[in-house]
Amino acid sequence: MNNIIYTSDVTSITAKQLTGFFVGWPTPPSPETLRQLLHKSDCRVLAIDEDENAVVGFITALTDGVLFGYISSLEVRPAHQNLGIGKQLVTRMLAELDHLYAIDLVCDPDIQPFYERCGLRPCSAMIVRRRDSLNPG
Template sequence: MVTYTDKLDGIRPEHLDGFFEGWPEPPSPETHLRILKGSSEVVVAKDGDQVVGFVTALTDGVLCASIPLLEVLPGYRQQGIGKELVRLLLLKLNDYYMVDLTCDAALRPFYLSMGMTALTAMVKRNYANQSGRPV
């Protein structure tokens, strides 16, 4: 049974295998845990001890929030886990004026169904650091 929590207690790198699918230089599970701990807000989906999905937010604590990462492991997709992760995170971010994210065009219908609005965004990627900034 999949459960949801915003607590990272007990989550270790070995509980984070299989994420960042398709990334040429994915973050290691250790770096993934650093990402989760460094986020302003996080919600994880767990099946037992294994994390099967997560979503993160970064905020200024006052006005603005951004959702940089949402991922569900392949074997758990199409079960509503991603939708529930976003729903729970948006509840946590409800007091912010703006909640922004960027996504590929193919994902727009998903986020539109969550009450978000499509806009144009600009991004810069430093692919040399795709696996994470050095410690």
């Protein structure tokens, strides 16, 4: 495996380093949209493949900084999956949010075993999705 480093610093990350994500989305957000998402999230951790000079995984969270945190996105590029990167990203984000009472996220049932391996437990959720708000840019 190539050398993977983890960072929360997005200041010098370009859209060009953020390709290959949102796999399977009918209208995938553009790399530039992902760049903005990373900047505007309260917390983020990136996994960077130093040899490829590319971001190969990311996790973001939103928080009030008092009691509640919400893990809003997590993805590892397909070629880098099953190498422990996703678990590293979740573990690092949970550590960053360690002072909070509640850390929540929403996921499909088939991903629950992954999150259970990361120390989370199942719960139910209610959601709204506005697909027409996605801008492929």
